[in-house]
Amino acid sequence: MKMATLSRPYVKIGGLESAGGSASPSPLARMRGWLAAWLPAIPLLLLVSTCLIAPVVVLIWQSFTGMGETGLSLDLWFKVLGQRANQDAIATSLFLAAACATVTLIIGAPLAWMISRMLRGSRAFWLGLLNVAANFGGIGLAFAYMATIGSVGMLTLMVQGLGLPFEAPREGSLPALLMAYEYTNIPLFVLLTIPAMSILRDDWWEAAQVAAATRLVFWRRIGVPILAPFLMAGWLLIFTWTLGIYGIAYGLAGQSGATAVHLITLQIGSALQSDVLFGPGRAAILAVVLMVFATTSLILYRVMLRRAMRWL
Amino acid sequence: MAMNAAQAPTAARSGSGRRMSRAAxxxxxxxxxxxxxxxxxxxxxxxxxxxxxxxxxxxGYTLQWWQATVADQRIQSAFSTSISLATLTAIIDIAVVVPAAYWSRVRNAGIRPVVEVAAAVPFALPYVVIAFGLMQFSGVVAPQYQGTFVLLVAGHAAIAFPFVYWAVDGAMAAAGIERLSETAEACGASPFQTLRRVVLPNISPGLVTGGLLSFAASFGEFAMAQIIGRGLDTVPLWSAEMIRSYTDTAGSYNRLAVVTLLTFAVLFVLSALVVYWNRGQTVRLLPGGGANTEGVRR
Incomplete structure (x- = not known):
């Protein structure tokens, strides 16, 4: 802002001069100054603006205009959001993400706490194992689910071999997706929250004991209140990531076609293959919806983290 | 006396409860x-x-699937496509990120906020959304690139660049690159010389980490490959096709198991290298998150 007000007079002088016939160095110099300041960043900014920013803008634009036949209107939004299958997809995605994040929190938080208080050797073992699991994702993880508790999976055959009637959740169902998602969600959550666990100092527990507090009281009055913002931040992060998972869902639910669970990501993916009813406008709207959810929850995550950092 | 009375039941309870909690x-x-x-x-x-x-x-047990898979031409070509895709992604990201990060530290601090906002985009938005948007955008401006390797490389470079940016920027902070390059300039080095002789050698841990992370992100990426890379054959796309064809081909699941393990081995080795390269340091992945994991997800 300051630059602009300062340089405006020079432009005018330059303009007068060039009108008089002589070459004006000022706009050129300004240009060169700008280039010197920004040139090394231009390739990155080009990449980012064409492959990240422009696509997002186009999606938002298309969600309001359809494919450009109509002007700006909310018609398509009403049509798409009024449709049962789309409402279903949005509700299911939100529910699945919230359920996944909650299960992750319930299992991951104690796991992170206990691992953070382990001796060095066993801590290294668990961190290694979680690191391995966190790398297992996408189609490979979907396949691992089938190989483990699919209709001819290892665990299924084992339990049936014991003579028990056992049938795992169908591959495209919500419990199946939840179980598969947790395989990477829990390790990510634990790896992210372990650093926070060191905030809770051991002498606080000793001090609480001196004041005759039980373990339960210690956790209720000291442990949980201090860790809560970190854990909530982790919950929000898992929620955001789960909303956007595509590979695992495609591997597990994509194949059973119409009977499979409706998810926003799957709907966007399948809109490309065949969508005679709405064209890509429908997928654009679902994409914008997903964008809004993910952005909101990530902003909340930042807020939560800032609050958590008070204790650092 | 009162204190003793209060403590006694506590101690007793924790004594009998300890065995329970240990079993749990x-x-x-x-x-x-x-x-x-x-x-x-x-x-x-x-x-x-x-x-x-x-x-x-x-x-029964056999090595036939491993042999058949490794010898399979289509799988070989899928691996070579994925490897070249990931290599190009890493190279492009390093080539565009290093000058920008360097300049934002030594000359123009205005670059930083712009890049940091851009780096938050692939974290906030699911890859499916970015991929679909890129598909629509390329349909408007350059339809001839749809479904090509070039577009997929550009897309992967865009979603993987934050890994490189955070790793490189962290390495620059750790090396104190501002003072180093000031010194180099004072000694009469040109900007290019400074970059090559002073900056790059001092941020090599960041370059390696960023390169490995962006390679891994591209190698395992499925959503974008499926949406804008139609007609290409990467490893995740091959796997997706196999998981659907249980009834079609005998042994397709066995070969899928082999490819799953190979993919996993690649990603695991990369992440182990990243951890090895950053002993003692934490990789800053999430803005303000202080995380020390790699961002392999989805």
Whole structure:
């Protein structure tokens, strides 16, 4: 802002001069100054603006205009959001993400706490194992689910071999997706929250004991209140990531076609293959919806983290 | 006296409760261990099984799937596509990020906020959304690039650049690159010389980490490859096709098991290298998150 007000007079002088016939160095110099300041960043900014920013803008634009036949209107939004299958997809995605994040929190938080208080050797073992699991994702993880508790999976055959009637959740169902998602969600959550666990100092527990507090009281009055913002931040992060998972869902639910669970990501993916009813406008709207959810929850995550950092 | 009375029941309770809680702890960790190990064991056994439909363990073991998979032309070409895609992604990201990060530290601080906002985009938005948007955008401006390798490289470079940016920027901060390059300039080095002789050697840990992370992100990426890379054959796309064709080809699941293990091995080795390269330091992945994991997800 300051630059602009300062340089405006020079432009005018330059303009007068060039009108008089002589070459004006000022706009050129300004240009060169700008280039010197920004040139090394231009390739990155080009990449980012064409492959990240422009696509997002186009999606938002298309969600309001359809494919450009109509002007700006909310018609398509009403049509798409009024449709049962789309409402279903949005509700299911939100529910699945919230359920996944909650299960992750319930299992991951104690796991992170206990691992953070382990001796060095066993801590290294668990961190290694979680690191391995966190790398297992996408189609490979979907396949691992089938190989483990699919209709001819290892665990299924084992339990049936014991003579028990056992049938795992169908591959495209919500419990199946939840179980598969947790395989990477829990390790990510634990790896992210372990650093926070060191905030809770051991002498606080000793001090609480001196004041005759039980373990339960210690956790209720000291442990949980201090860790809560970190854990909530982790919950929000898992929620955001789960909303956007595509590979695992495609591997597990994509194949059973119409009977499979409706998810926003799957709907966007399948809109490309065949969508005679709405064209890509429908997928654009679902994409914008997903964008809004993910952005909101990530902003909340930042807020939560800032609050958590008070204790650092 | 009153204190003793208050403490006595507490001590007694924790004495009998300790055994309970220890048993619960073992149960908890045992269940977690099984949860993380059994699926991997199942995939491994699948890749070695002759036939496996009725018993707890496969009917017999064979290496034929491994041999057949490694010799399969289509799988070979899928691996070579994925590897060149990931290599190009890493190279492009390093080439565009290093000058920008360097300049934002030594000359124009205005670059930083712009890049940091851009780096938050692939974290906030699911890859499906970015991929779909890129598909629509390229349909408007350059339809001839749809479904090509070039577009997919550009897309992967865009979603993987934050890994490189955070790693490189962290390395620059750790090396104190501002003072180093000031000194180099004072000694009469040109900007290019400074970059090559002073900056790059001092940020090499960041370059390696960023390169490995962006390679891994591209190698395992499925959503964008499926949406804008139609007609290409990367490893995740091949896997997706196989997982749908259980009834079509005999042994397709066994070969899928082999490819799953190979993919996993690649990603795991990369992440182990990243951890090895950053002993003692934490990799800053999430803005303000202070995380020390790699961002392999989805």
């Amino acid at each position: 702890k073992y149960l908890f960790f045992g269940a977690a261990l099984a949860y993380f190990c059994v699926p991997m064991a199942a995939v491994l056994l699948y890749s070695l099984a002759t036939r496996w439909t009725a018993n707890i363990l496969p009917d």
